[in-house]
Amino acid sequence: MASRFVDTHRDISYTKDVVRLHSHAFYELLYCCSGNLQYLLGVDRYQLRRGDVVIIPPGISHRPLFLEQLAEPYERYVLWFSQEFLDQVQVFCSDLDFRGGYRLLRTAGTPWESLGNLFAQGCREAERGAPGWQGHVCGNTMQLLVELHRACGKGEMPAPMVEQHELLDDLVQYVEVHLAEKITLEDTARRFLVSQSTISQTFRQKMGISFYRFVTQRRLIAAKTEILAGRQLETLYETVGFSDYSTFYRAFRREYGISPSQYRKLQQTQTIPPEA
Structure with a gap:
């Protein structure tokens, strides 16, 4: 993470891509645009679907699985933000906290499906690099975190099941x-x-x-x-x-x-x- 506060970009993985088990010193949010793969979060495996939001706090081990078996490219928006940035957001939203544990939110077919637009908007601003884009991305990320906080608290999204134990x-x-x-x-x-x-x-x-x-x-x-x-x-x-x-x-x-x-x-x- 090169920025002190927020980084965002779009990634596409094709078959044979290799992503090792890793963690970050910052928070990571993934928005799945396409792809049919499993994701290992700590000790749990999930089947990712379009519209899924993966919330990964610092220090949590994670990696995608079965990239070599993709029927379509694994496309996602990636958002990184620091604890320092989250501390600033908590000045306005004191009960906002993503440290409690990683989770996966399934937004497709729910009132929160439009969260994908916020991920896309932040990536477009970062790619354009127009004057003031950093401020725009930070403001967009603040709005996204607040919306995610509301989504987590209202219980309007079905809880994704972990994959069958093996x-x-x-x-x-x-x-x-x-x-x-x-x-x-x-x-x-x-x-x-x-x-x-x-x-x-x-x-x-x-x-x-x-x-x-x-x-x-x-x-x-x-x-x-x-x-x-x-x-x-x-x-x-x-x-x-x-x-x-x-x-x-x-x-x-x-x-x-x-x-x-x-x-x-x-x-x-x-x-x-x-x-x-």
Whole structure:
């Protein structure tokens, strides 16, 4: 997020696109324009539909699934805003709060279907770059957040159901709960009474990565949260399940292209790379 307050743009993903498990230091809103895919939010999977709004607070791991199986392009409006911006909005709307947890709002066929117009309007202003566009985008985002707050509070939208529970969900939940502990493929297979190859194939087929890769990505996301909370870099590795600092350092740099200390400094200047 390059801006101190708000960034917005339109994205289109086609088949074979790869989006890794990641989190942000800022809030992210997604408005789904098209595409038939599942989305992993924390430990829950949802089937996205046109008109869905995904609300993702800072630090929540997420990623789309099955992009290689898209029957149509996955098109969405993306809106990022900082906690500092939200603090300013709360001066006028004190009960507005998106920190309570991620959620997915299904607007199609409801009184809130027009929310898509606000997402589109913000993107058009950012793309045009006309004089004063930053102020326009901030004002548009404030209106959008207030409308979302009203939509969440009135209960007029059907609650989207998570996808039918399967082995992948149990494994993701297991990793989440035992993140700080030693996690091996052998122990995990024994716990779930399946073979190691079954677990490996599940992650390869569903997420396109190995089981160990997923565990490492999830630990690094937790490490970013610890870094931004001010934890000492030399000691936080144990909290998120790494055996020693050097292993953590190498994994962090390999995943994000920067060191943990550089990440902290970049966050302080509000120039974090999008998927860092």
